[in-house]
Amino acid sequence: MKGGYSHFMIKEIHEQPDALIETMRGRILLQTARRGSLSSLKEVDRSSESLRVLDSVRDLSLDSIRALGSGMSSDFDQAPCIKLGGLEDYVDNIMRSRRLIFIACGTSYHACLAARQLVEELTCVPVTLELASDLLDRQAPLFRDDTCVFVSQSGETADTLNALKYAKHKGALCLGITNTVGSSISRETDCGVHVNAGVEIGVASTKAYTCQILVIVMIALKLSEDSISKMPRRQEILRDLLNLPSMMKKVLEKESLIKELAKELASENSLLAFGRGYNYATAMELALKVKELSYMHSEGILAGELKHGPLALIDETMPAVVVATRDSLREKMWSTIQQLLARKGRLVLLVSKDDDEIIGHFSGNKNVRLIEVDTVCDCLQPVLNIVPFQLLSYHLTILRGYNVDQPRNLAKSVTVE
Ligand code: UD1
Numbered sequence: 001m002k003g004g005y006s007h008f009m010i011k012e013i014h015e016q017p018d019a020l021i022e023t024m025r026g027r028i029l030l031q032t033a034r035r036g037s038l039s040s041l042k043e044v045d046r047s048s049e050s051l052r053v054l055d056s057v058r059d060l061s062l063d064s065i066r067a068l069g070s071g072m073s074s075d076f077d078q079a080p081c082i083k084l085g086g087l088e089d090y091v092d093n094i095m096r097s098r099r100l101i102f103i104a105c106g107t108s109y110h111a112c113l114a115a116r117q118l119v120e121e122l123t124c125v126p127v128t129l130e131l132a133s134d135l136l137d138r139q140a141p142l143f144r145d146d147t148c149v150f151v152s153q154s155g156e157t158a159d160t161l162n163a164l165k166y167a168k169h170k171g172a173l174c175l176g177i178t179n180t181v182g183s184s185i186s187r188e189t190d191c192g193v194h195v196n197a198g199v200e201i202g203v204a205s206t207k208a209y210t211c212q213i214l215v216i217v218m219i220a221l222k223l224s225e226d227s228i229s230k231m232p233r234r235q236e237i238l239r240d241l242l243n244l245p246s247m248m249k250k251v252l253e254k255e256s257l258i259k260e261l262a263k264e265l266a267s268e269n270s271l272l273a274f275g276r277g278y279n280y281a282t283a284m285e286l287a288l289k290v291k292e293l294s295y296m297h298s299e300g301i302l303a304g305e306l307k308h309g310p311l312a313l314i315d316e317t318m319p320a321v322v323v324a325t326r327d328s329l330r331e332k333m334w335s336t337i338q339q340l341l342a343r344k345g346r347l348v349l350l351v352s353k354d355d356d357e358i359i360g361h362f363s364g365n366k367n368v369r370l371i372e373v374d375t376v377c378d379c380l381q382p383v384l385n386i387v388p389f390q391l392l393s394y395h396l397t398i399l400r401g402y403n404v405d406q407p408r409n410l411a412k413s414v415t416v417e
C-alpha cells in the first residue's frame with residue numbers, strides 16, 4: 001500500500017506531480033481556433049468538436065506536458081481554457097455575488113490563503129477568508145448574494161460542515177472544493193469541484209494542499225473567462241499550469257539536500273517561517289506541518305509584521321526560514337533578510353534558481369542555507385514552494401523519532417468540534 005515508501009506521508013509527497021495531473025485531467029481544453037475575436041473564441045467554447053480535451057494527460061509523459069505548456073504562444077491557436085463540469089451552470093451567479101467567502105480549517109484554509117490574491121485579481125469580486133470555527137463563533141453575517149466556498153480534503157470536518165449548514169440557512173450560494181467524492185460537504189453544497197488528488201492517508205495533508213490551490217486557481221480562471229483585459233494574465237497562468245508537474249518533480253529531486261538540512265535543525269526547539277503575498281500561506285503551512293508532526297514549536301509570520309513584534313525573537317540561536325522566491329515582493333523580502341541577518345539570525349532561504357543576486361551574495365555564508373526552486377508564475381509558486389518544507393517536516397519528524405503518519409492527538413477527519 002505504501003508502494004515501496006516507508007510512510008504514507010512521503011509517498012503522498014512524491015505523488016504530487018501525478019496528483020496535479022489528475023486534478024487538471026479533463027479540465028484543460030485546447031482550442032483549435034484561429035487567432036481572432038473573442039466571439040469566435042466563445043463559439044469554439046460551445047462547440048465540443050473543436051475542443052481537444054486534455055483528458056488523455058495521464059498517458060503523456062511529464063516532459064510532453066511540459067512541451068505542450070512551453071509551446072503555447074500568446075495567439076489563440078492551441079490556447080487552453082478551463083472546463084469545470086460542476087461549475088458550468090453557476091459561473092454567472094458566482095460572478096454576480098457581492099462577496100466570495102472561503103471557509104475552511106487548517107491546511108485547507110492555507111490553500112485558500114495561497115490563492116486568494118489571484119481570485120481577487122481575476123474576478124474583481126471582494127474575497128474574504130474565514131476559519132470555519134471562528135465564523136461560527138461570531139455568527140458572522142452572511143447574505144443571499146454571497147458565495148461561500150467550502151474547502152475540505154475529507155469533506156467531513158465538523159466545523160466546516162457546520163459552517164456550511166449555517167451558510168445554507170442564510171441563503172448564500174454554497175460551493176464545495178472537496179477531495180472525497182460522496183462526502184458530506186460534497187453532497188450538501190449547491191455545486192463544486194472535486195480535487196481528484198487521490199486518497200490521502202497520512203494525517204498531515206500534503207498532496208491535497210497543492211491540488212486544492214490548483215483547483216482554486218482553475219476556478220479563478222474559469223470565472224474570469226469573459227474578461228478581455230485579463231486575457232494575457234490568464235494565458236500566462238494557463239501555460240505555467242501545464243509546466244507545474246515537471247517543475248514539481250525537480251523540486252522533489254532535492255530531497256537529499258533537505259535531509260541534510262533536517263539534520264542541522266533536528267535538535268532545535270523552535271523554527272520561525274517568514275513569507276508575504278502569495279507565500280504568506282507557504283510560511284503558515286510550513287509551520288503547521290513542522291509543529292503537528294515533529295512537535296517542534298514553529299510559527300508562520302507575515303514578513304510585513306516583522307517590526308511589529310516578531311523581530312524581538314531573533315538572535316543567533318533562532319533558526320528562521322524565509323520564503324524569498326522571485327515575485328513583485330522580492331525586494332521587500334530582501335529587506336526582511338537583511339533585518340534578520342542584522343540580528344544574527346540563522347537563516348534558511350527559499351530562493352529562485354535564477355536569482356543570481358541572492359545566491360551569489362549568500363553562497364559560502366555559514367549562517368545561511370539556500371534552497372533553490374524554479375520560478376513559475378507568481379500565483380502558482382506556492383504550489384512548488386511548499387514541497388521542500390513538506391520534505392523538511394517529514395525528515396525532521398523521522399530524525400526526532402516520532403510517528404509521521406499518525407501524530408499524537410490528531411485524526412485525519414476531525415468530525416467533532
Ligand atoms: C465529472 C465526474 C468525472 C468525469 C467527468 C467527465 C464525478 C464525481 N466526476 O467530473 O468522473 O470524468 O465528470 O466530464 O462523477 N460537487 C459539489 N460539491 C463539491 C464537489 C463537487 O456539489 O464539493 C458536484 C459538482 O457540482 C458536480 C459533481 O459534484 O455536479 C461532480 O463534480 P466534479 O467531479 O468536480 O465534476 P467533473 O470535473 O465534471
Ligand code: F6R
Pocket residue numbers: 105106107108109151152153154155156157160203204205206288289292412413414
Ligand atoms: C494538517 C491537516 C489539517 C486539516 C484540517 C482540515 O496537515 O491536515 O489541518 O487540513 O483538519 O481538514 P479537511 O481539509 O479534511 O477539512
